Amino acid sequence: MSDLTAKTIAELRDGFRAGDFSAREIASAFNDAVAGARALNAYTVETPEDALASADAADQARQAGELKPLSGVPVGIKDLFATVGVDTTSGSNILKGFKPPYESTVSANLRSAGAGMLGKLNMDEFAMGSSNETSAYGPVISPWKRNDGGNAALTPGGSSGGSAAAVAAGIAPGVTGTDTGGSIRQPAAFTGISGIKPTYGRCSRWGIVAFASSLDQAGPMARSVRDCAIMLEAMAGFDPKDSTSLDLPVPQWEAGLSSDLRGKRVGVPREYRIDGVPHEINALWDRGIEWLRDAGAEPVEISLPHTKYALPTYYIIAPAEASSNLARYDGVRYGLREQGEGGLEGMYAATRAAGFGAEVKRRIMIGTYVLSAGFYDAYFNKAQRVRALIKQDFRNAFEQCDVILTPTAPSAAFGLGEKKDPLAMYLNDVFAVPASLAGLPAMSVPGGLDSQGLPLGLHLIGRELDEQGVLNAGLAIEERAGFTARPGKWW
Amino acid sequence: MADANAPYRIKGETGEWEVVIGLEVHAQVVSDAKLFSGASTKFGAEPNTQVSLVDAAMPGMLPVPNRECIRQAVRTGMALEAQINRWSRFDRKNYFYADLPQGYQISQLYHPLVGEGTIHVLLDEKDEDSAKAIGIERIHVEQDAGKLMHDQHPTMSYVDLNRCGVALMEIVSKPDMRSPAEAGAYLRKLRSILRYVGSCDGNMEEGSMRADVNVSVRRPGEQFGTRTETKNVNSVRFVQAVIEHEARRQIEVLEEGGQIVQETRLWDPDKGETRTLRSKEDAHDYRYFPDPDLLPLELDEAFLDECRSSLPELPDAKRQRFERLGITPYNASVLTAEVETARWFDQLLEAGAEPKQAANWVVAELFGALNRRGETIDNAPVSPSQAAELLGLVADGTISGTIAKQVFEVMLSEGGSAAGIVEARGLKQTSDIGAIDTEIDRILAANIDKVEQYKAGKQQLFGFFVGQTMKAMQGKANPQVVNERLKAKLG
Incomplete structure (x- = not known):
């Protein structure tokens, strides 16, 4: 039954409902695939018993005629969602062995929708990274290889690198990711899958290990736009435990899917044509515009004038919030403790020196700096003001268009160890970050392969709360791109 | 005592200093x-x-x-x-x-x-x-x-x-x-x-x-x-x-x-x-x-x-109201300083006590008793309605102030209502002129020397005759009647 792992969530759900196969068969197939793919380093924890238990519950529910939206579907959970009794480390040594006594709202929502859990997925430490190389568990290896005959290990992107690799490799039909500045969309693009970051506040942040609170947002990653819609419906919803959660009903995104874009205008922002982006990426962007035109939409050129300030703004606000959010990892109550020398201060220093990796330390230092007396106005306050201007850019743009199309990332997946300069790494998120700063729904869908045989993604940004518009434009591209490429199994 | 309105100054070696406090x-x-x-x-x-x-x-x-x-x-x-x-x-x-x-x-x-x-x-x-x-x-x-x-x-x-x-x-x-x-x-x-x-x-x-x-x-x-x-x-x-x-x-x-x-x-x-x-x-x-x-x-x-509407009457407003009822500024201030005292006193007024008399009684008698017994007003052994009854007996002339003290002591040590104690112990004040005259005549006869001194101008002896009469009447004689009768008899 190994072909079960090649199916989409919709196919698994519907086939299970129709009695074509049991939930246990699905779970077993994925459990076997997970166990056989350890070379990818996608999972930090495997939970086959959990997947089987949920599958058995689903099989019984089917008998009893009490099916839930995701009955029979096992998913992978990014390691920063708290899962009861299962290691939740956010890819960090400082949380090694931490088993929370509580379940994140998003993973609890998936469970109550009937989904089982295959395991916890590797990620950049505290979601800080774009290549999964900052993980304390070591990098995830992308299932994709270049077609140059070489065997270079490639990044699946980050921070949701384990999530992306798992879907691309068929060791999970769908996964949770989180996106602070592109962490769902860039890895989705790098691995030829779909992923959506909903409007800020759609998914509760309760129980998600925080990186940057004003930006963090959970979302699904899966093989198809429909699968993303199915999963997002289960994940989203108002949560009184998160003050920033949106008190709105969850739309029926799957039922609302339509690739008929007649009457819609697609914004093409001129500021996203930037120097140094490979021709293939701009060419794919042009094809994307034509696909949407073909679906009935009218392309319009728009301007988002503050785009060039988005990345520096992001790299002030996100580290500032992170420097404060990560203060709780002090060795006092849970996680790693290194005694050090010199009493409490010594313990803090030793614990944090040993527990955090280089990138996390770098961002804590940047964040501490931009918030410190004398620099607060020049950095943090100014960044907040620029953020408001970026939001206003989008508001203005959406007077002229209904959805915005851009490339997802300025390059295809790069080799592990290739990008040593942090600034070069940060540039990966140049197209993803503005929508994060504005809190807007945005998604990446695969558009094609580059000359090296690596996937490239197209990026759709929608109005606040208009996930449907984003999904629909994504569906139109998916139907026209005909992206069926899969990585050859080498693991 | 220093004048509270004089500015506070500290004398240093080189002159006076003012202190500023926040x-x-x-x-x-x-x-x-x-x-x-x-x-x-x-x-x-x-x-x-x-x-x-x-x-x-x-x-x-x-x-x-x-x-x-x-x-x-x-x-x-x-x-x-x-x-x-x-x-x-x-x-x-x-x-x-x-x-x-x-x-x-x-x-x-x-x-x-x-x-x-x-x-x-x-x-x-x-x-x-x-x-x-x-x-x-x-x-x-x-x-x-x-x-x-x-x-x-x-x-x-x-x-x-x-x-x-x-x-x-x-x-x-x-x-x-x-x-x-x-x-x-x-x-x-x-x-x-x-x-x-x-x-x-x-x-x-x-x-x-x-x-x-x-x-x-x-x-x-x-x-x-x-x-x-x-x-x-x-x-x-x-x-x-x-x-x-x-x-x-x-x-x-x-x-x-x-x-x-x-x-x-x-x-x-x-x-x-x-x-x-x-x-x-x-x-x-x-x-x-x-x-x-x-x-x-x-x-x-x-x-x-x-x-706003759930705010109680505040100390300043309460003090002013008490002063308008004829209570001295000092008493009003003492009675409103603590919310429990103020509440107790308000209940005493509601139970019908005359404000000025009640204020004097609370500040002198009740506070004295509480101090002696090491008690606070929350657990005062006498309720506002019991106290109001006692004060009522004084106000309508049933007992004198002196007897009231005696009754209050009984209430404190044995409990019971003021009227009950007065009744049971026969403490009712008398204005019976015959009985008072009989005692006065006896006392004047027994103190002929003092009567002569009085008549010779030693006016302050009047108090002595009042005291002797009250003592003979066990404090129950109406002091006003005693005064009148003595004045008549001493000429």
């Missing part, structure tokens, strides 16, 4: 649950039994504001005639300490809940001319920290997080106070108002109210000097001692040609002195920034209306 009072908000978590706030529970996941700053936990705490702070602001800010925001104050699990305190720096207000104090309760208005700068709401226990283990400190996250109001005065007496009056009045409002129990021993004392000195009329801040002083007496000590210390430094260093100091109650905790150079850089986990606090009209 107080920051931390008042624990009366609320069942903490400021951002559902955990209980009860005092005195076993360590770490009132700690939620949020209080312990577990990964992924989020704060949700407790409406009741906000309501209490708003009501307090209204009672202090202060500006209520309909839009306020929480900020993070970042610093590391073992009693601060999040690594930051959620407070309000930039946009506090309550703005400027006023407290009116009387420096001398007998002197309306000693009134002074002391400005409130602001009130903001913030989390309390936990507590370290250093005596549980030879080499380690333990942490108790029960208090962690409890709501505090920080009530910041303007630097309007000029003497220890003014600071004392301010604190007592503030405490009284908080207790009337019910927003803080004002219990300084349990730490529900603590003050940071800002002190500077200057030559009268000159500019403000450099101030020091003495932290966490927990009684009115200590606050006054801190001011006296700190002012003298500063004057000594200045007169020896030194300079005051802006610093944080600690009060050592055993030695009766303050000492340096940390200087400005070592001061924390708290890196305040808006808490991204919380939305701004926006108060609507209905909420404000409820806050």
Whole structure:
């Protein structure tokens, strides 16, 4: 039954409902695939018993005629969602062995929708990274290889690198990711899958290990736009435990899917044509515009004038919030403790020196700096003001268009160890970050392969709360791109 | 006694100095649950039994504001005639300490809940001319920290997080106070108002109210000097001692040609002195920034209306009302200082007691008895209605004031109603002229020498005859009748 792992969530759900196969068969197939793919380093924890238990519950529910939206579907959970009794480390040594006594709202929502859990997925430490190389568990290896005959290990992107690799490799039909500045969309693009970051506040942040609170947002990653819609419906919803959660009903995104874009205008922002982006990426962007035109939409050129300030703004606000959010990892109550020398201060220093990796330390230092007396106005306050201007850019743009199309990332997946300069790494998120700063729904869908045989993604940004518009434009591209490429199994 | 209205001056070697004082009072908000978590706030529970996941700053936990705490702070602001800010925001104050699990305190720096207000104090309760208005700068709401226990283990400190996250109001005065007496009056009045409002129990021993004392000195009329801040002083007496000590210390430094260093100091109650905790150079850089986990606090009209309408009659208004009822300013002031006394007295009035007589009786008789017995008015052995009955018997002439004291003693020791005691013990006052005349005649006959002296001009002997008559009548004779009859007989 190994072909079960090649199916989409919709196919698994519907086939299970129709009695074509049991939930246990699905779970077993994925459990076997997970166990056989350890070379990818996608999972930090495997939970086959959990997947089987949920599958058995689903099989019984089917008998009893009490099916839930995701009955029979096992998913992978990014390691920063708290899962009861299962290691939740956010890819960090400082949380090694931490088993929370509580379940994140998003993973609890998936469970109550009937989904089982295959395991916890590797990620950049505290979601800080774009290549999964900052993980304390070591990098995830992308299932994709270049077609140059070489065997270079490639990044699946980050921070949701384990999530992306798992879907691309068929060791999970769908996964949770989180996106602070592109962490769902860039890895989705790098691995030829779909992923959506909903409007800020759609998914509760309760129980998600925080990186940057004003930006963090959970979302699904899966093989198809429909699968993303199915999963997002289960994940989203108002949560009184998160003050920033949106008190709105969850739309029926799957039922609302339509690739008929007649009457819609697609914004093409001129500021996203930037120097140094490979021709293939701009060419794919042009094809994307034509696909949407073909679906009935009218392309319009728009301007988002503050785009060039988005990345520096992001790299002030996100580290500032992170420097404060990560203060709780002090060795006092849970996680790693290194005694050090010199009493409490010594313990803090030793614990944090040993527990955090280089990138996390770098961002804590940047964040501490931009918030410190004398620099607060020049950095943090100014960044907040620029953020408001970026939001206003989008508001203005959406007077002229209904959805915005851009490339997802300025390059295809790069080799592990290739990008040593942090600034070069940060540039990966140049197209993803503005929508994060504005809190807007945005998604990446695969558009094609580059000359090296690596996937490239197209990026759709929608109005606040208009996930449907984003999904629909994504569906139109998916139907026209005909992206069926899969990585050859080498693991 | 010194004139309360004369300016307070300290004589130094080189002349007179004026003291400038500002107080920051931390008042624990009366609320069942903490400021951002559902955990209980009860005092005195076993360590770490009132700690939620949020209080312990577990990964992924989020704060949700407790409406009741906000309501209490708003009501307090209204009672202090202060500006209520309909839009306020929480900020993070970042610093590391073992009693601060999040690594930051959620407070309000930039946009506090309550703005400027006023407290009116009387420096001398007998002197309306000693009134002074002391400005409130602001009130903001913030989390309390936990507590370290250093005596549980030879080499380690333990942490108790029960208090962690409890709501505090920080009530910041303007630097309007000029003497220890003014600071004392301010604190007592503030405490009284908080207790009337019910927003803080004002219990300084349990730490529900603590003050940071800002002190500077200057030559009268000159500019403000450099101030020091003495932290966490927990009684009115200590606050006054801190001011006296700190002012003298500063004057000594200045007169020896030194300079005051802006610093944080600690009060050592055993030695009766303050000492340096940390200087400005070592001061924390708290890196305040808006808490991204919380939305701004926006108060609507209905909420404000409820806050306003739930305020009780406040001490100043009550005192004025009592004075209008003919009660002396001193008595009115004493009766309204403590909310329990004021409530008890109001019940006494409601039970029909005549205000002026009732006030005298409470201040002299009831307070005297409570003092003797070591009791407070909450558990007074006599209820307001019992007291009203007793006072009624005096007012309608059934018993004399002297007999009333006797009846009150019986009520205290044996209980029972005043009328019952008077009846059972035959203490009713008599105006029976025949009986009174009989006794007077007997006494005059037995004291012929004194009668002659009286008639010869020794008027003060009149009191002797009254006393003898009352004694013979066992105090039950109507004193007015006795006076009249004696005057008639002595001619």
